[in-house]
Amino acid sequence: MILVTAATGQLGKLTIKALLEAGTEPSRIIAGVRNPEKAQGLKALGVQVRPLDYSQPETIKSALQGVERLLLISGTNFGQRVQEHQNVIEAAKKADVKLLAYTSILNAGEMMLAGEHKGTEAVLKASGVPYVLLRNGWYNENYLSSIQQAAATGKVFGAAGEGRISSAARSEYAEAAAQVLLTDGHENQTYELGGSNNFTLAELAAEIAHQTGKEVSYHNLPAQEYEALLVQFGLPAGYAHALADSDTGIARGELFTERDDLTRLIGHATTPISETVRQALEVVPQS
Template identity: 55%
Template sequence: MIAITGATGHLGQLTIAALLKRGVPAQNIVALVRNPAKAAELEAQGVQVRQADYRQPETLDAALQGVDKLLLISSNDFEDRVGQHRQVVDAAVRAGVKLLAYTSILRADTSGLALAADHKATEDLIRASGLPFVFLRNGWYLENYNPAQAAQYGAVAGSAGEGRVSAASRADYAEAAAAVLSQPGHDNAVYELGGDEAFTLGDLAAEVQAQSGRPVVYQNMPEGDYAQMLRGVGLPDALAEMLADSDVHLEKGDLYTDSGDLRRLIGRPTTTLTEGVRAALQ
């Protein structure tokens, strides 16, 4: 039995689709969701749907009954991510889960990204739990960028200078998760996951220009100015600061990897910048 937290989110849905494609029977997949009413499509495919809320630990013990492998998709609540993750890890221990996979971030133990601190703390929790684990240290998603908006306004804004990012598609990372959940031999593995072809934000702007036929430039900004710009378009303060900080550390190499782990896990080349921009513009 394989359970996925956050199963109605983008990554969760893609992971379940990848498991089904790999031949895992639908009845052996458990979609853990806060609101089961939003999981009707998964239920229609034969997937088990169980309520599980990080903020309601009493739901977790029942949700994890009979689960052998668990994918903990990191919470998107920046205020108490580690506390929420702790609830899931503790429940997994009580349920006797045999493998806990966690979606972390590239080089969580050494990265300078502010975003990495919660991931490192969660990895430490999981190691201390004694459960066999897999750390899926995901790099940046291609979907983090908005080529259509860049084409509309003629600019890609950021604070990354000439730093290179090893981005891949969300579907690539989901396939990697499905691989470790559906195959043996991954106990206590740490995978540094990223795209095969790293690129700069200048490269991104050039690709959007080439495909859209509109002039697009990369506008490099000081961190504070970029964060202020993001606030100005409606992003919450915490998210704006996180994105600006991430760009600064992108320039320092914290979102670059040449490990090849993602390509090996999914058994094919990762999604390219060209393919990602094409999909976004379509």
């Protein structure tokens, strides 16, 4: 039995899709969800749906009954994630789970978003549960709104300097998770997962210019100015701070990798950012 947590989230749903496309019997898949009412589509596929809330250990214990392999998708309750993840890890140990895969962040560096991932990794390694660290890089989809905005304004904003980004499509990280859950030989491994291609934000601006036929430039800002601009655009202050901090991490090389772990796991090259630009521009009226 395979349990996928946060199964109604984007990565969770894509992982279950990848498991099914790999030929996994739906009855072998358990979708752990906070709100089962939102999982009717998964239930219709024959997937088992069980309540699972990271902050409620009793739901975790029930959801893990009969589970041998577990994908712990990192939570979104920032500031409390290490404790919530620890609740799952401790329950997995008691349930004798044979493999726990955790979605961490590429390189687990110094950016603010990496802190709770590093804390969770330490808890998992100390637990004695056989683990796999899936250190996911940025999703191509993270740039959809920036691409669309740049097509309209001719400007890409950021604080990433000349830092390179090894991103891939979200579905490709889901494919990798599914492969780890379905195959052997991954125990106590750390995979640095990044795309086959990489780019700077200046190169992203150039690609948008190429595909639109318009002048598009990258404006590199100090982190504080970029954060203030994001707030001006309407983002919550905490989210704006995290994005600006992440860009400074990109400038330090924290979201770049030369390792081919992702392509080896999924067996094909990843989606280049140029394809994501094309998809984003399909829904933007071109003048």
